[in-house]
Amino acid sequence: MPPTDASTETGAGPAPRTAPGNEDTLDLRLPDEFLALCAAEEAAHAPPAGPKGDGRTGVGRVTAGRSVDERADAEGAGDARTSGQRPSATGQDLLDSLVRWGPARTPAGEFRLLPVHPGRDLALLTRWMNDPVVAEFWELAGGEDVTAAHLRAQLDGDGRSVPCLGLLDGTPMSYWEIYRADLDPLARHYPARPHDTGIHLLIGGVADRGCGLGTTLLRAVSELVLDHRPACSRVVAEPDLRNTPSVSAFLGAGFRLSAEIDLPEKRAALMMRDRAHRHQL
Template sequence: MPPTDASTDAGTAPFSIADSDTGPGADSEDTLDLRLPDDFLAFFAEEAEAAPAARGAAERGEENGTAQGMARPALATPTGDDLLDRVGDWGPTATSVGVFQLVPVRIDRDLPLISRWMNDPAVAAFWELSGPETATEDHLRAQLGGDGRSAPCLGVLDGTPMSYWEIYRADLDPLARHYPARLHDTGIHLLIGGVANRGRGLGTTLLRAVSDLVLDRRASSARVIAEPDLRNTPSVSAFLSAGFRFSAEVDLPDKRAALMVRDRALRDLL
């Protein structure tokens, strides 16, 4: 499980959102077992049939605690055949620091930039993906060639790729063995590029924006989950400032983590 980290190197390569591609990498070899059990697939089918009623309740503010008269953006329709409700279709969102968008990674375009970020010493200490580009490529292909439970994305701010994100199904991740997971829990891993982007609240702003996107676009998800390394104090602080609450300390195979949770019901209070 990669860490959730809010520090790394800058990326200023030219980028066009029109060039994004959500398809899996061709001829990829999975490094993880990303096949869903049959009983999970059957359960998701039942959930999809019940989704319209749940969406209606959410849009009326019955799930998210929205104050009367304060409308939230319309919630997207769960597709049933996409475990993360098509992250690539979530679109841009306005923030106090500019227009931000999650753009699904395309290996032929994005690998050099992401690999360079992973080789920043401050990042390598937590992500452990430093070395040749093949290390990062294998990590990306394991997700792109899987069943869709994890979506690697570039974070593009005002047209410039400046961060790397993984939006994933926490309830289907090995993380679920270490905390009381709920169906459709959505997890976030984050790596922000650029020394100039560190220490000025950018991570907090984008974490709040992305977790809002999750709650707005995934009607079935009541919580956003993160598990930054406890040693990564700036990352833990950024999550707290972004409306997440500290839930517990958890011992994971590769780290001792702070389990951070942002609840739909508390999103307007924290």
């Protein structure tokens, strides 16, 4: 489970229990999609069935130029499998065609998410991951093989997490992971709801940090999620508690601090932006 951090991007234990009647009260029913994914993965790794009647069965690379943006529309119109988003093992689109979400207008310019292609984007992402400020929270410093392995875990997965470049007026300047928080290991640490959608973010350029841009883009991306995922009632993030600028950016973008939770790799601030309150904060 990658870190979340708006400024740079970012021992296991249970999340604090919420009081009875709180809107975050734990629902112990697992999402149907989660159960379907488990069944599909079990079937995919099952041994082949024996001969009929024998009694055995099977168990069921980028530059900082603007040419990247020119390719986004063509890729958005193409097949999701070739444009960075894959269907799940059950054939479901777990993130409602993220590749076709389109741009968002922000005070800083036009912003869009473009699913990552390792062959095009790997060098840029590796450079960002080796920035000392980024590496402190992402812990992915190293060669291109380190970044490639991190991307491969998502791109070869079932589609519950989609890595993206963030393009501002056509220029790649941030890295995002949009993921199904209710289908992620994170769901073991807080009272997840079906279709909870998570955000991980890093701002790539030093000049783009510390100027409020993270807050602007977090609001824009959470709006994109709520606009294009009608079943999602809230957007979730879990920045490291040590990263005060990140927590502040989420608060400025309309998120609330729901709880402090212990994750395997950090103590995190569980941040949520609720659909019901999206126009009030």
